[in-house]
Amino acid sequence: MRRGLAAALLLAFAASAGAEEGEPPAWAKALRLRGRLAEEFAYRLHDPGDVSKIKTLGWLEGKYAVSESVAVRAAVRGWYDAVFEATDRYPANVERDQKTDLSLREALLLVGGGDLDVRIGRQQIVWGEAISTFVTDVVNPKDFREFVLPDFSELRIPIWALDATYRVAEGVSFEGVWTPDTRTNKLPKQGAEFQFARFPYRFRNPVVRLPDDADEFSLARSEGGFRLSVLRQGWDVSLIYYDEADKSPVLFQRRVAQPPGPDVIVLDPQHPRLHILGATLAKSFEPVVVRAEAALTLGKRYETADPLDPDGVVRRDTLDWLVGVDYTFFETVDTALQLSQKVLTGSATNLARPGVAAQVTTSVTLRVTTGFFDNTLNPTVLVVAGLNRGDFRLSPRIDYLVSGAVTLSIGADIFEGPHRTLYGQFDRNDRVTFTTTWRF
Amino acid sequence: MCKLALGLGLALVLVSGASADEAADLVREADRARRPADSFVWKIAITSQEAKKAPSVDGFEVFVKGGGRVFVRFVAPPRNVGRSLLALGRDLWIYLPDAGKPVRIPLSQRLVGQVANGDIARADYAGDYDATLVGEESVDGVACHVLDLKARSKDVTYSAIKYWVSKEGRRPMKAEFYAGTGTLLKTGVFDNFKDVGGHRLATRLTLTDAIRKDKRSVLDYGEVTVRDLPDKYFDKNYMKTLD
Numbered sequence: 001m002r003r004g005l006a007a008a009l010l011l012a013f014a015a016s017a018g019a020e021e022g023e024p025p026a027w028a029k030a031l032r033l034r035g036r037l038a039e040e041f042a043y044r045l046h047d048p049g050d051v052s053k054i055k056t057l058g059w060l061e062g063k064y065a066v067s068e069s070v071a072v073r074a075a076v077r078g079w080y081d082a083v084f085e086a087t088d089r090y091p092a093n094v095e096r097d098q099k100t101d102l103s104l105r106e107a108l109l110l111v112g113g114g115d116l117d118v119r120i121g122r123q124q125i126v127w128g129e130a131i132s133t134f135v136t137d138v139v140n141p142k143d144f145r146e147f148v149l150p151d152f153s154e155l156r157i158p159i160w161a162l163d164a165t166y167r168v169a170e171g172v173s174f175e176g177v178w179t180p181d182t183r184t185n186k187l188p189k190q191g192a193e194f195q196f197a198r199f200p201y202r203f204r205n206p207v208v209r210l211p212d213d214a215d216e217f218s219l220a221r222s223e224g225g226f227r228l229s230v231l232r233q234g235w236d237v238s239l240i241y242y243d244e245a246d247k248s249p250v251l252f253q254r255r256v257a258q259p260p261g262p263d264v265i266v267l268d269p270q271h272p273r274l275h276i277l278g279a280t281l282a283k284s285f286e287p288v289v290v291r292a293e294a295a296l297t298l299g300k301r302y303e304t305a306d307p308l309d310p311d312g313v314v315r316r317d318t319l320d321w322l323v324g325v326d327y328t329f330f331e332t333v334d335t336a337l338q339l340s341q342k343v344l345t346g347s348a349t350n351l352a353r354p355g356v357a358a359q360v361t362t363s364v365t366l367r368v369t370t371g372f373f374d375n376t377l378n379p380t381v382l383v384v385a386g387l388n389r390g391d392f393r394l395s396p397r398i399d400y401l402v403s404g405a406v407t408l409s410i411g412a413d414i415f416e417g418p419h420r421t422l423y424g425q426f427d428r429n430d431r432v433t434f435t436t437t438w439r440f
Numbered sequence: 441m442c443k444l445a446l447g448l449g450l451a452l453v454l455v456s457g458a459s460a461d462e463a464a465d466l467v468r469e470a471d472r473a474r475r476p477a478d479s480f481v482w483k484i485a486i487t488s489q490e491a492k493k494a495p496s497v498d499g500f501e502v503f504v505k506g507g508g509r510v511f512v513r514f515v516a517p518p519r520n521v522g523r524s525l526l527a528l529g530r531d532l533w534i535y536l537p538d539a540g541k542p543v544r545i546p547l548s549q550r551l552v553g554q555v556a557n558g559d560i561a562r563a564d565y566a567g568d569y570d571a572t573l574v575g576e577e578s579v580d581g582v583a584c585h586v587l588d589l590k591a592r593s594k595d596v597t598y599s600a601i602k603y604w605v606s607k608e609g610r611r612p613m614k615a616e617f618y619a620g621t622g623t624l625l626k627t628g629v630f631d632n633f634k635d636v637g638g639h640r641l642a643t644r645l646t647l648t649d650a651i652r653k654d655k656r657s658v659l660d661y662g663e664v665t666v667r668d669l670p671d672k673y674f675d676k677n678y679m680k681t682l683d
Contacts (some may be wrong), residue, residue, distance in 0.1 A: 110681060112672070117672070131543075152539065153537060165677055173675065231528070236531070236676075284532065287594070289544050326545065328546060331625065374488050374489075375488075404496070404497075440518055
C-alpha cells in the first residue's frame with residue numbers, strides 16, 4: 001500500500017515536471033491526480049474537558065482514462081490520531097481500533113458502451129435524496145466510530161461490488177448492484193469517545209457476549225438489488241429494492257447450562273436478512289425544491305428488554321420516510337428543512353435502541369448556510385431534533401476559504417436530551433472542532 | 441366609426457404581433473452570440489471581486505447539447521474540483537464528492553460570486569422569456585434595441601430582464617436582471633466579441649451587484665471545442681462517472 005502511494009506521488013511529480021518542459025505526454029494528459037491533507041482537532045467541553053481528536057488525514061485519488069469508454073480509478077486514505085499520545089483517557093482497545101488507518105477507498109474499473117455503464121471494484125454506491133440521514137442509502141455499511149459527525153462520504157465503508165446502469169430510454173435508467181462483500185457497520189469500542197449507550201439488560205446470571213465475526217466474502221450471502229430511475233417533466237422518481245444482511249448486529253440471547261454454576265446468558269450477534277423496498281422523489285417548483293424518500297425494511301429485528309421473550313429479539317418491520325424542502329432566502333441564505341419518521345409495525349415497548357423513541361419516532365432537520373465577503377466566509381448551522389423526547393444535535397460551523405486550496409473550519413457539536421435517546425446519549429460529548437484542509 | 445375602430449384594433453394586433461415576432465427573433469439571434477453550436481464544450485473562468493480585495497478565480501468546463509442540456513464540471517480552484525452541475529431544461533442537480541450523489545437544487549441557489557447556478561447552466565433567454573420591444577438606446581456608442589423580457593414561468597432564474605441588443609449584428613450588449621418583486625438584482629455587460637468557428641460570440645460577461653457596485657463577477661469564455669457529445673453526459677446518474 002505504501003509503495004503504491006509513493007509510486008503515485010512520483011508519477012504526479014513526473015507529470016508536472018514533464019508539463020514544465022513543454023507539451024505533456026499523452027499518458028500524463030489521461031491521468032488525473034488529486035488529494036488533500038487535513039488536520040482535525042477536537043476538544044471535549046464537558047468534564048473531563050480534554051482533547052478528543054488530534055487527527056492528521058491524507059487522501060490521494062487518481063483516475064486514468066484508458067480510452068473514451070474505459071477508465072480506472074483508485075483512492076486511498078490514511079490517518080494518524082495523536083490524541084492517544086496526548087491523553088490516557090481511552091483504553092487500549094480503542095487506541096488499537098482508532099489510532100491509525102490506511103484503507104483503499106476506491107479501486108474501480110469503469111467500462112461504458114452505448115447505453116450500458118459498468119463499474120467493477122471497490123466503491124461507494126449512493127442512493128437517496130436525503131440530507132444528514134440514511135433512508136435509501138443502504139448499500140454500503142457505515143463507520144460509526146465518530147457517530148454521524150464526519151462527511152457521509154467518509155462514513156461509508158467501500159465494498160467490492162458490481163454496479164451496472166442501463167439507459168432504457170430518455171430519462172429512464174435501470175441500475176443493478178451485486179456484491180459478495182458482506183461487510184458490516186463499524187461500531188465504536190467500549191470506552192470510545194462516541195460509544196453507543198449500552199442496552200439496559202437486567203440479567204442476574206453471568207453474561208457472555210460472543211464476538212461479531214460477520215465480515216467475510218460469501219457468495220452464498222451475497223447482497224444485491226436494483227434501482228429504477230425515471231425523470232419526466234421535472235419529476236425525478238426512483239424505485240429501489242435491496243436484499244442484504246442487517247449491517248448492525250442484533251444480539252440474540254440464549255441460556256447455556258453451566259452446572260454446577262448458574263446458567264450463562266450468551267449474547268450472540270447476528271445479522272438477519274433484510275428486504276428493503278424504497279422510493280425517492282425530487283421536484284423543483286422554482287425557487288423551491290421538494291424531496292421525499294421512503295424505505296420499508298422487511299425482516300428488521302430489535303433487541304427487547306422483555307424478560308419473557310425467549311431470544312430477546314422481536315421482529316418489527318420498519319418504515320422510514322422523509323420529506324424536505326430547499327429554499328434560498330434573500331438570494332443568499334440557502335436553507336433545507338426536512339421532516340422524517342421511523343414507523344414500526346408493532347409496539348416499541350421494551351425496545352431500548354437509541355433512535356427508536358416510540359412506535360412512531362419523528363425528527364426534524366434544518367440546515368442553513370450562507371456566504372460573506374464573496375463567499376470566502378461561509379457559516380453553516382445544522383440542527384437535528386427528535387420530537388418525541390426532545391433530544392437534539394446542534395452543529396454550527398464556519399468555513400474560511402483562505403485560498404483556492406486551503407480551508408479553515410471552526411465548529412461545534414452540541415448534544416442534548418435524555419440519556420436513552422439518539423443524541424441525548426452523547427450529552428456529555430459536546431465538543432468544539434478546528435480543521436485545516438489543503439487540497440491539491 | 442365602428443369599422444374604423446375595428447380596423448385600427450386589428451392593425452394594432454397585427455403590428456404588436458409583428459413586434460412580438462421581431463422581439464422574439466432579436467432574443468433568439470442574441471442567444472446565438474452566446475453558443476457556437478448545438479453541441480460543444482466551453483472553458484469558462486469566473487473572476488469574482490469585491491471592493492479592493494484580491495479577486496478569486498473559479499474555473500469551469502461547460503458541456504452543452506441542444507435542447508437545454510448543460511453539464512458543468514468545476515476545474516478550479518482545488519477546493520471545488522470534483523463538483524459538477526447538470527441542467528436539463530429548468531431542472532438542476534449538483535454533484536458533491538462529499539455527498540457521493542447528485543442532489544437536486546434550485547436554479548436561484550448561489551454558484552459563485554454574483555453568478556447564480558442558472559447564469560451558467562441556463563442562459564436560453566428565447567426559450568425562457570417572452571420579449572417585448574420597448575425602445576431604442578445607445579450603449580457605449582452602439583445603437584441598440586431595448587427589450588423587456590418577462591419569465592414564462594417561475595422555473596427560471598430571473599423574473600424579468602431588461603435587454604439591450606445591438607441593431608447591427610443583433611449582439612447582446614447589456615442586461616438588467618430583476619427579481620419577482622421588481623428589485624434590480626444585478627446588471628450584465630457583454631463584450632469581447634470574437635469569431636469562433638465562424639460565429640461571432642460574446643466571450644465576456646461582467647455581472648455587477650445592483651446595490652454594491654464594487655461587487656462584480658466576470659465570466660470569461662475561453663477555449664471552445666465543437667463536438668458531438670454522448671447523451672449519457674446529461675444523465676444525473678452518470679455525474680459520478682464524469683468526476
